[in-house]
Amino acid sequence: SPKNRSIAGLLGKRLPVAAGKLLHDLGTVGDELGLAVYAIGGFVRDLLLGVANLDIDVTVEGDGIFFAEQFAARHGCRVRSHRTFSTAVVIFPDGAKIDVASTRLEYYESPGVLPTVERSSLRHDLYRRDFTINTLAVCLNGPSFGRLTDYFGGQQDLQERLVRVLHNLSFVEDPTRVFRAIRFEQRLGFHIAPHTENLIRSAVRMNVLNKVGGLRLLNELIQILRENEPVGAIVRMAGFGLLPFVHPALKLLPEIRRVVEETGRVLAWFRLLYLPDACEQWQVYFLALGDRLTTDEFHDACRRLAVPGRISTKVFSHRRQALGTLDAIQRRLRRNPEVRNSEIYDWFHGLPLEMLLYLAARANREEVRRFVSQYVSRLRQVRCSLDGDGLAALGLAPGPRFRTIMDRLLVARLDGEVVNDEQERALALLLIASDGGASVAKMHH
Ligand code: CTP
Structure with a gap:
């Protein structure tokens, strides 16, 4: 049936030879142990879409940790296992990793007693996932290598470019999926299906996002702000009313949207410099989003998101001072547009790169962007030869x-x-x- 067609040909055609061989090796070990082994989730989704993704997740019908250990022993890998979740990570000598999950769940009813093991099926396992497009599984075992399993209509939704949940309680069970829905929609150029959109709206009305811990919320936000073009996702978050869960005063006003869009241009410019410095793109967007927050409100937003101290110290603690400097620069330019390099150096020196790019994005004057650009690409490297x-x-x-x-x-x-x-x-x-x-x-x- 078209639902369980074979994509062995696609695996051979679209994957690098080494990745294809790896999939066969996984299947072979499964055959030897009598365990069914599947590649699942984002890897299969992206394979069918023709998007490069070598991040292979494996699910074993049975004991995934046992499988991971046996595979590792045969292929010279290490294993890190998490008994509580019945998951393992296989680590290859070159550092490459494969996540292995089990459809087997163990319940320790009381200490010292053998765990109750529930061998749930692949279908049951996939049913717990977020969206239909992430529920496709490819069998890796020799006899049925490449057989695609599609229980929930994932192929059709890939075709129709829809992000769709599997059941009505999906966002209540895991509210972070609201952000994931937006992230996949925007990254893949899909649409959130109408009913799924309604479920998001009702989850927002029920304030389920308030139950999500700071770090988890931060993590979702970071993943969105690290995407290639996050502006669409930011607009979508605002449209669903998600920003107030970060801070009640956070709104995508037209002037903030301007700063956010300008941030995209500034970051694109920065990437073209090919500098060795890592710039945390999400932090620049986060500063842009919080552009109209007062210092206290910005700190509250950081607290809500449990932003780790080392990050807030590095990037956000000088925010007020940096904004003051920017005002001073704009006033200074109105007096006299001639500016010496040493003045530029003085303004910007000591500010983290992320803050500089944010200042460039929020500045009203083109000159300020030029100054940041001179400072970042040249002036900050200037040194005396005498020490x-x-x-x-x-x-x-x-x-x-x-x-x-x-x-x-x-x-x-x-x-x-x-x-x-x-x-x-x-x-x-x-x-x-x-x-x-x-x-x-x-x-x-
Ligand atoms: N998943 C889920 N609910 C979540 C997070 C993850 O159901 N809140 C499931 C998804 O089905 C996903 C799988 O766990 O396919 C792996 O999660 P992750 O690695 O975050 O997803 P990918 O699809 O690989 O996303 P990305 O391409 O961004 O890595």
Whole structure:
């Protein structure tokens, strides 16, 4: 039947040879152990859509941990297992990983007593999943390698490009699926099916999102804001009324939407620089979304989401100061549009990259974006060639003048007053000989 057609041909055609061989190896071990083995979920969905995805999830009808250990022993892999969930991760020598789940559930009724094992079926297992497009399973066992199992109409929904839940309580059981629905819809260019949309609306009305813990909510938000083009998903979240669950004052006002869209352009520009620095895209979008929140409201939103301290310290703690700087820059530009590099350096230096990109996105003036761009691509790398030891070797006695002279030399470098090491050395000598560099600094400005 078309429901259980074979996609062995597709597996051979669309996957790299090594991945295809791996699937066969998984099936072979299943054959030896008498266990049915399936590739499931996002991997199958993306395979049918022709989207590259080598993130293989496996489900074993039976004891997945036992299967994982046996497979690992035969193929020189390590295993990390989680008994409570009957899941395991097979880790290959090159670091590649495969998640293995079981359709077998164990219940420990009381300590010291053997667990009650429920061998649930593949169908039962798939029924617990979020959307029909994620319920497709491909059998890997030799005799039926490539046989597609489609219990819930996943193929048809892939064809009609629909995100559809399996049953009416899906969002009540797991409210984070509301975000997943939006993420898949936007990433794949699908539509959330009408009835599923109604279920989302009623879940929102029932405030089920309030029951989701901070970190879980943050995790869903991060996954959305890390997508390639998250603006559509942000608009969709706002449309479903999800933003107030992060903070009551969070709304996608037209001016915030402008900042969010500009963030997309700024990040696209940044990617084209191919800089080695990792930039956390989600943090830039998060700052953009919270653009109109007061400092207190922004902190409350971070608390609601349980944003880890190391992240809020790095990115969000200077938010108020950074916004103040941006205002000061815009006022300064109205007085006089001529700006020295050392001023730009002074404005931005010490701010994390994410905050700089956010400032560029929210600035009303094109010049500000240019300044951020100069700073990020060039000015922040500028260094003096002389260091403390270098100054000492030129005869400067230890003391507070080290700092002032170093700062003065950096300004000279940034503004092109000195363009090579020799000129820098000459300026250093002049500064050392003068009264702490103060009068020379004045002379230059
Ligand atoms: N799943 C679910 N409910 C959730 C999270 C996950 O039912 N709240 C199921 C989905 O069916 C999914 C599978 O668990 O296919 C694996 O989850 P995940 O790796 O998050 O999904 P992928 O489909 O692989 O998504 P991505 O492409 O973003 O990795």
